[in-house]
Every structure is written in C-alpha cells, then in structure tokens.
Amino acid sequence: MLPNLRSNEELLKEIENLSGQRIIDCYQCGECTAGCPVAFAMEPVPNQAIRLLQLGYIDEVLKSSGIWLCASCNVCGERCPRGVDYGKIADALRTINLRNNNYPLVLEKIDKEFINQAPQQAFIAAFRKLTT
Amino acid sequence: MITLAYYPGCTLYTKGKNLDIAARKSAELLGVELKELESWNCCGAIYSPVTDDIASQVAPIRNLIEAQKISRKLVTLCAACYNVLKRANRNLFLPENYQYRKRLLNYLEESYDGSTETIHYLEMLRDIVGFENLKTHVQKHLTSLRVAAYYGCLMVRPSEELMFDNPDNPTVMEEMFLALGASPVNYAFKTECCGGYIVVNQPEVAKRCAQTILENIANAGAECIATTCPLCQYSLDNQQKVMSKEYKLPVFYFTQLLALSIGISPELLNFDNHYIDPKPLLKEKGLLL
Numbered sequence: 001m002l003p004n005l006r007s008n009e010e011l012l013k014e015i016e017n018l019s020g021q022r023i024i025d026c027y028q029c030g031e032c033t034a035g036c037p038v039a040f041a042m043e044p045v046p047n048q049a050i051r052l053l054q055l056g057y058i059d060e061v062l063k064s065s066g067i068w069l070c071a072s073c074n075v076c077g078e079r080c081p082r083g084v085d086y087g088k089i090a091d092a093l094r095t096i097n098l099r100n101n102n103y104p105l106v107l108e109k110i111d112k113e114f115i116n117q118a119p120q121q122a123f124i125a126a127f128r129k130l131t132t
Numbered sequence: 133m134i135t136l137a138y139y140p141g142c143t144l145y146t147k148g149k150n151l152d153i154a155a156r157k158s159a160e161l162l163g164v165e166l167k168e169l170e171s172w173n174c175c176g177a178i179y180s181p182v183t184d185d186i187a188s189q190v191a192p193i194r195n196l197i198e199a200q201k202i203s204r205k206l207v208t209l210c211a212a213c214y215n216v217l218k219r220a221n222r223n224l225f226l227p228e229n230y231q232y233r234k235r236l237l238n239y240l241e242e243s244y245d246g247s248t249e250t251i252h253y254l255e256m257l258r259d260i261v262g263f264e265n266l267k268t269h270v271q272k273h274l275t276s277l278r279v280a281a282y283y284g285c286l287m288v289r290p291s292e293e294l295m296f297d298n299p300d301n302p303t304v305m306e307e308m309f310l311a312l313g314a315s316p317v318n319y320a321f322k323t324e325c326c327g328g329y330i331v332v333n334q335p336e337v338a339k340r341c342a343q344t345i346l347e348n349i350a351n352a353g354a355e356c357i358a359t360t361c362p363l364c365q366y367s368l369d370n371q372q373k374v375m376s377k378e379y380k381l382p383v384f385y386f387t388q389l390l391a392l393s394i395g396i397s398p399e400l401l402n403f404d405n406h407y408i409d410p411k412p413l414l415k416e417k418g419l420l421l
Contacts, residue, residue: 017183114332
C-alpha cells in the first residue's frame with residue numbers, strides 16, 4: 001500500500017523532535033547496520049528502518065520488531081558520517097509505542113533461574129526500555 | 133589520604149559485589165578513601181536520550197547533588213552508572229538546554245550548577261593514583277597472565293559525551309594491567325556490545341553477541357577476561373554455560389586482579405563466586421596458593 005505522506009508528516013516530526021535527529025540527512029551508506037551487533041536478528045535493520053521513514057512508511061517501522069532489539073550500545077550513532085543517531089531514533093519510536101501502551105516484554109515469561117542470577121541492572125534497563 | 137565521593141549503584145552490593153569489595157579495599161591501600169554517598173538512588177541503569185523525558189534525568193542528577201557534600205569528583209565503578217551519570221550532567225548543562233534544565237531542577241530539593249565531575253575508577257587510577265605509583269604497590273606481579281581487557285559499549289560511547297578514551301581502541305585498562313606486570317592481549321572486539329539488557333527478553337540474540345566476543349578473545353590467545361560492568365561480567369561468564377562451544381575463560385572484574393596484585397587477601401575477593409572457576413588459572417600462575 002502507498003504511504004499516506006500528508007498524515008505521516010506530523011508523526012515524522014514527532015519522531016525527529018523526540019530523537020533530536022534529522023532523518024532526511026541519512027544517505028544510506030549502511031555504516032550503522034555494519035556496526036550493529038544485533039543486526040543479524042533485526043527486522044528491518046537500522047539503515048532500512050531510516051529509509052522506510054524517509055519514504056513515509058512510518059507505521060511499518062513503528063510496528064516492526066527491529067526497534068525493540070536495539071541494545072543501546074551507541075555504535076551506529078558513534079560511526080555515522082552524517083551525524084544521524086539510529087539508536088536515538090529507535091528510542092523515539094519505542095517511546096511513541098510505550099506512550100500508547102504497546103511493548104514487547106512479558107514479565108511472566110522471564111525465567112526464574114535467570115532472575116536469580118542476572119544482575120539487577122539488566123532488569124532495570126530492560127524495564128525502562130521495553131515496558132511502561 | 134584523599135577522600136572522594138563514591139557511588140556503588142544498584143548492583144554492587146549484591147550480584148556485583150566482587151567488583152565493589154575489591155575496589156574499595158584497593159583504593160584504601162592506594163591512598164584514596166572512597167566515601168559512599170550518604171543517600172543515593174539507582175541512576176536508572178540506562179540513559180534516556182528522548183528529548184522530552186525529564187523524569188529519567190532526576191535520579192542521576194540527584195546523586196550528583198549528593199556527591200557535592202563529599203567532593204567535586206564522583207567515582208563510579210559500573211560502566212552503566214558511569215555512562216548515565218556523566219551523560220545526564222553533560223547534556224543537562226548544554227547552553228541550548230536552558231528551558232529543559234530549569235524544568236528539571238524544579239523537581240529537586242537543592243540547587244545545582246552542574247559542577248560534579250563523574251570519573252571512572254580507572255580514571256582515578258590513572259590520574260589521581262598514577263600508574264607509576266601503582267607499580268610501587270605491586271606485591272604479586274601478574275607475570276605472563278594473558279588478559280583480555282574488555283570495555284563493552286557504555287564506558288566509551290558516545291565518545292563526544294563521555295570523552296573517556298579512544299572509542300574504538302581504549303587502552304587505559306591495558307595500561308593498568310601493564311603496571312601490574314600482566315600481558316594484555318590485543319583483540320578486535322573490546323568495545324563490542326555483550327548484548328546488554330536484551331538478554332532479558334531475547335536471550336538467544338544476547339548469547340550470540342557474547343559468543344562472538346568470546347570467540348574473538350579465545351582466538352587472540354587470552355587466558356582470562358577483565359570487565360568493568362556487572363552485566364558484561366554476567367554475559368561473558370554465566371552465558372558460557374549455554375554455549376555450543378566450551379571456552380573455559382574466567383571472567384574477572386578488573387578490580388579483583390588489581391586487588392590480588394597489590395596484596396589484598398584472596399579470601400576477600402570471592403573467587404568462588406564465578407561460573408567459570410578462575411582458581412586453577414590463578415594457581416597455575418602462582419597467584420593463589
């Protein structure tokens with residue numbers, strides 16, 4: 001389906017405001033995806049997500065699983081030659097979802113043995129990034 | 133004796149106590165009293181870069197205010213605390229964030245001008261204790277111990293905000309190990325992410341991140357790994373039990389090896405509290421009876 005560019009304009013502006021990034025600045029070199037440690041499991045990968053946003057397919061990216069997989073390691077933003085930080089864009093996309101009560105982490109599914117062994121910081125970070 | 137404010141953070145009293153105990157004992161021996169903040173709260177464990185998210189910044193800034201009662205510098209050990217505290221302060225006091233700053237400071241009981249400087253324990257060793265001075269404290273040289281200094285992501289990135297060391301090839305931990313007589317190995321993935329918090333809901337993805345790093349370290353000929361973060365330690369040590377290949381690489385906190393080297397009793401360093409038992413390696417190197 002063709003994207004509804006006019007109605008998406010506002011949403012794109014919100015993503016840019018929340019992330020502090022200019023999405024149009026990306027020229028698709030792929031450096032972010034090349035450095036991303038979880039790109040092998042990500043759908044869409046960082047540069048694809050940005051391209052989809054540029055083309056107006058905002059809902060497709062907002063509802064994708066890829067935005068939740070970012071580990072916030074900051075490699076993409078560190079290496080981008082155009083000063084576009086995909087990690088911050090992913091955070092903005094998550095924030096829009098979180099504020100609409102959409103999130104992927106199901107607390108009941110976390111393994112009990114894992115809870116006993118993993119450090120507290122893992123849970124605090126995950127709850128902040130993956131729940132409301 | 134110099135006194136510096138110290139922030140342990142959420143994990144260092146429990147799952148990360150090996151990092152904390154060794155650090156406090158070592159600092160004392162090296163002439164630094166680490167004085168824990170009287171009243172501290174969790175920093176949030178991960179920095180929020182969302183531009184209108186003021187709530188996430190209150191907790192780190194509150195700790196920075198508390199630190200001022202002790203010293204201008206605040207020492208942290210956990211890579212995540214370092215990242216959060218330092219970025220929160222830096223970004224809040226950017227000139228263009230004037231309105232945002234005013235709103236946030238309204239939430240706090242005390243006024244604050246941004247002057248607390250967050251430093252990592254490794255920076256304290258380098259800049260306050262000094263590596264030349266550290267050499268004179270060595271009781272047991274870590275001779276021929278081939279250690280992979282692992283930094284992960286949060287210590288070094290974003291480099292523009294943290295200004296910790298070279299973001300692709302930091303060397304401060306290796307410099308510490310050289311002062312202790314060890315042989316740090318060169319390898320490619322010392323700032324590659326261990327998977328971090330995604331281990332909570334995507335364990336298979338996090339496992340692969342950790343395995344990539346372990347494979348790289350094993351191929352570089354290291355005998356053990358040193359980390360600065362409880363989550364990196366967990367990812368690289370505990371996850372070895374679920375991997376398809378046996379690496380048998382002990383994963384220390386850098387402070388455990390520092391403490392052992394400068395003569396702190398091994399009984400205080402909890403070498404039993406590891407998934408991959410580090411004692412055989414330490415015995416082989418003559419570092420443990």
